[in-house]
Amino acid sequence: MALLQIAEPGASAAPHEHRLAVGIDLGTTNSLVATVRSGMSVVLNDVQGRPLLPSVVAYAADGSVEVGYGAEARQSVDPKNTIVSVKRFMGRGRHDIAHIETLPYDFVDTNGMVKLKTIAGIKSPVEISAEILKTMRNRAEASLGGELTGAVITVPAYFDDAQRQATKDAARLAGINVLRLLNEPTAAAIAYGLDNSAEGIYAVFDLGGGTFDISILRLSKGVFEVMATGGDSALGGDDFDHRVFCWIIEQAKTAPLSLQDARLLQTRAREAKEQLSQHGQVPITVKLGSGEYVDLTLTTEMFKDISRTLVQKTIAPTKKALRDAGLTVADVRGVVMVGGSTRMPQIQHAVAELFKQEPLNNLDPEKVVALGAATQANLLAGNRAAGDDWLLLDVIPLSLGLETMGGLVEKVIPRNSTIPIARAQEFTTFKDGQTAMSIQVVQGERELVSDCRSLARFELRGIPPMVAGAARIRVTFQVDADGLLSVTAREQTTGHEARIEVKPSYGLSDDEIAGMLRDSFSHAGDDAFRRALREAQVEAQRLIEATQSALQDDADLLSTLERAHIDEAMTRLQHAMGGEDRRLIDQAMHTLSAATNEFAARRMNQSVQRALAGRNVNQLSL
Amino acid sequence: MTTFDLNFAADHFTLFGLAQAQALDQESLDNSFRAIQSRVHPDKHAHASEADQRLAMQWATRINEAYQTLKSPGRRGRYLLQLLGHDPQIESNTAMPAEFLINQMELREAVEDARSAANEDALDVVRVRLLNEIKADYERLASLIDVDRDLDTAANLVRQLMFQEKLLNEIDDALEAVTA
Missing domain, CATH: 3.30.420.40 (ATPase, nucleotide binding domain)
Incomplete structure (x- = not known):
């Protein structure tokens, strides 16, 4: 076995290798x-x-x-x-x-x-x-x-x-x-x-094959701040193809189509749509499996006509996103066009007309x-x-809330809130002596639960019996930087708690995923074991590097004793990493994490202080 | 250097190095927000220890909440009054001057009419009118709190602003319904 390398305490670790991402x-x-x-x-x-x-x-x-x-x-x-x-x-x-x-x-x-x-x-x-x-x-x-x-x-x-x-x-x-x-x-x-060192307010208009998004962003000094986002997760180029497909069937008056013929016509419809981005008209000639012939000509005007309502469906969310951001089209410096479907001339025109400027097509x-x-x-x-010092601040696209009496939604976190975010709200019991509460988490903008998407349902039990309205149940929503939600409910007088990582009702359970993974590894023998061990080793290495780099920057925040404690935990982890016992690695990682908790808190406080240093003295004397 | 208590539990104003006042320099707020977020955001700690990552998330959450509160003059006023011991009691106190209520009713009717007639332009007109009223009230609120120190009147105004902001949301919903 190769000998483990242990860096001298405080000395920097070897320079990071370039990680493949x-x-x-x-x-x-x-x-x-x-x-x-x-x-x-x-x-x-x-x-x-x-x-x-x-x-x-x-x-x-x-x-x-x-x-x-x-x-x-x-x-x-x-x-x-x-x-x-x-x-x-x-x-x-x-x-x-x-x-x-x-x-x-x-x-x-x-x-x-x-x-x-x-x-x-x-x-x-x-x-x-x-x-x-x-x-x-x-x-x-x-x-x-x-x-x-x-x-x-x-x-x-x-x-x-x-x-x-x-x-x-x-x-x-x-x-x-x-x-x-x-x-x-x-x-x-x-x-x-x-690419363009852009500063100011930009709109990104993204019409893909099956989805439409509009986002309004503020770009300032390396910070990309999403101000509002909107869209339609079931609107895209496919829908334009479908309109052309329906038009072909209607015009050619075909007999009921076989699956193969339907697929063939859908493909032709898409090709015709794509060609119309460059030509004023395109011929559509197909010989079907049924022996029928389709021989039509689709013009830009006709295409524009049959897809008018689809184009309109992109404009309404765009206006809404602008309102949500508290802006008007005059504030927008540029409109970046994204997605193959923005090549359609009627989309280009509609966007130019709404924003009163030519959209940006240079990427x-x-x-x-x-x-x-x-x-x-x-x-x-x-x-x-060195030059990569930029930061992205994104938002949640849809409001998150809870079901209350009568199937109504109480919004807890409104759409377009910058993430990560946490919000708490208090609720109470409906009946005398009620000891349990069912909490349904929903996502969407409508007032009725039935119009929103249900994400999860869980129960808080052990509420002490009280008269209706006396209990205080505090429900906290936390959305992390990935946009994923966790919910906690806590009865305030007893401190009784229930917690859930929200797994949407339509997601797969962990068991299902594990089963699928097992299937895909079924020929792989002890691959799964090796993989888990290697993952733990990589994680451990990451933790050691992180700790070393923190010590290098801010060792002065620690007492000699605290420092010795951390060094010891680090050495232990380095030893554990060399072995094949995954549990030992996990344990040593846990110990090192615990030893650096307080250190991390001090570093973060100091970092915030430094962020404001030298800029606020004048404002404070107001 | 002036030192001030920049810990996790500091109030929103102190956190951004701002004076506790209703009038606020938006650019200073924006700059402080970006400067702090550039240091605490989880993305800046993607390769740090778990403890660091958890703290980064808590700090980023805290900064976002503080920024959202201070950015909106209505929410800022409500928060500042609470800090000054004058909670506007939005939930329990619903008394409003008659004149204000009549004006609100007129606006609401105009919204209803425009909505049922699917008249986008008319909704825009009401929206602009309401926005102007809100803007004037924001200015009045700043002078009531910062200059006159009339916190009771300020609390009344904050309650009215909550009404107006709610109506603005309803207009936005109507606009969405009409343009969809």
Whole structure:
């Protein structure tokens, strides 16, 4: 066994190696992966030099899976087993999905998230998305020549808790360590802002294949502050395709279509839409499997006409986001266009008309999200360079609240609150002698619980019997920097407490994930054990590095005794790391963490003092 | 250097190095907010120990809450009055001057009419009128607290502002319903 290296106390550890981190744009239509190379954000191409990966997954009878262009080519041959736009199903129940009757898949009836019956078995959208993420991970690891430390994965800003949780689960299933879920328009703003040293108020208009987001940001001295966000998590290029598809059927008066013909026409509809971004009109000529011929011409005017209401659906949330930010269009310095669907001329015109300025199209709308995510991943992985001193402050897209009597919602944290955030609210009992309370956590803007999405339900028991209205139940919501919620309820007179990490009703349970992981490791023998040990070792190394660097900066905040205590705990952990006993490593990590608690608090206080040093003296004498 | 108590439990004004006053220099507040958040935010401690990360989250949460409170003049006034021992008692005290109530009723009717007629422009007109009224009240509030030290009248005004801000939200909801 190699001898362990122990750094001299107080001396700096070896310089950090560059950690491999990527940004992944998991899109409805296409996915991309990017990384920071020599200070530059770049998209990683596949071996054929193609940057995009079509977000299409095809299952075969022998259980094999194909992802990307190969799968895309199969969609008109085998539509049932070739899943496109799976992002639309993430964290969604059957009734949530628009035009579900026109989709060629066999949906399985379940209580929570929809599942699809394929030739290779029943698949959840999480598993299907994990196939796309695995492909992205393999591409990244092959191209970077090593294992990934972690990834930032982007989600539409308007994704709710269930959709975010599903995305995180998919990443876990693909063996990816998620550094952060990052909102797509925010990722684009980072890429644009850093590229152009932009300052001021910017709007990011992001119309993708299946989702629409609008975010209003203030860029100032390296701080990206999201002021408001809005959108529609079920509106995108797919809907424009669907309008063209319906128009073709209506015009051509076709007989009822086979699944293959329907898929063929949907593909033609999309191609026609894309061509209209460059041409005034396009011919649509198709020979169907039924022997029928379709021979039509779609003009820009006609396309504009049939998609008018869809364009309008992007304008209302945009106006709302501006109102929420307390701004008018005159305050907006620039509008950054993101997502392939913003190439449509009618979208460009509508945006220009609303904001009274030409939108900014100088970044590739398809790559900008992945590029921004890569920058954030690089930072969170600890590869901070000298010029990287920027900070991102994001918001929650939807209000969080509780059900009160009569099915009404009491909002606890309003939408567009900057995260992390915590809010507490007091509630009381409804009946005399009531000893338990059921707490339902909801997300959404409407006043009735039935119109919002239920995230979780839990019970607080052991309330001392009192007359109605006498008990004081304090419910605290805490949303962390990832946008994930935890809720605590506490009876004030007895201190009785109930706590829950919110797992949305439509998410997967930990058992389900564990089962899926087990399936994917079924040939791997003691891989799982090795993996867990290695993860613990990496964690331990991270903790030691963090402690060493803290000691290097602020050792003067510690007494000799405190210092000796920390040094000892650190040496213990270094020894434990060399062995194969995972429990011992965990224990030693715990001891070191406990020994540095007070030190951390002092460092943070000092840091806040320094932030304000020299700037406030005048204001204080007011 | 002037020292001041910048610990976790400090009041919002002290936290940002500002005087306890209703009139406030927005730019100083913004700058202090960004300066502190740039140091305490969890992203800046992504590779620190668990203890550091937990503290970073608590601090960032604390700073966000303080900033949200001070940024809005209505919430700032309510908070400042509480600090000064004059809680406006929003929940329990609902007495309002008749003149104010009549004006509110007129505005509410205008909103209702515009909403049922799906008239976006009319809603915008009411919104601008209300925004101007709110803005004038903000200025009055600052002089009541900072100059006249008339905290009772200030508390009444804060209660009225809560009404007006609620109506503003309702107008925004109506605008959303009309434009959707």
